[in-house]
């Protein structure tokens with residue numbers, strides 16, 4: 001059964017797990033809270049065993065949810081490779097930029113294969 005975000009989003013989640021090897025759960029939530037973040041998503045480590053929990057704003061379009069999910073996974077890749085920075089305002093590091101760019105390139109190649117429903 002597809003999630004509230006729809007089958008295209010669910011397909012993206014499955015691809016991201018295969019592509020990155022990162023263990024994560026995704027929840028779409030009605031209100032993430034502080035809109036000043038303007039990221040449409042958050043990512044937090046639950047535990048080494050359970051992996052990460054990514055929250056994505058529910059009341060947005062697929063392109064925004066897709067971008068927010070790629071953004072949060074790139075943060076996790078940066079943290080896993082380069083370590084966690086406690087100051088939230090400084091999380092968009094060079095390491096994040098490298099991970100995000102690589103993920104976007106991989107996504108662009110993979111997304112061309114999609115011909116299913118929204």
Ligand SMILES: [Zn+2]
Pocket residue numbers: 039071075091092
């Ligand atoms: Zn961010």
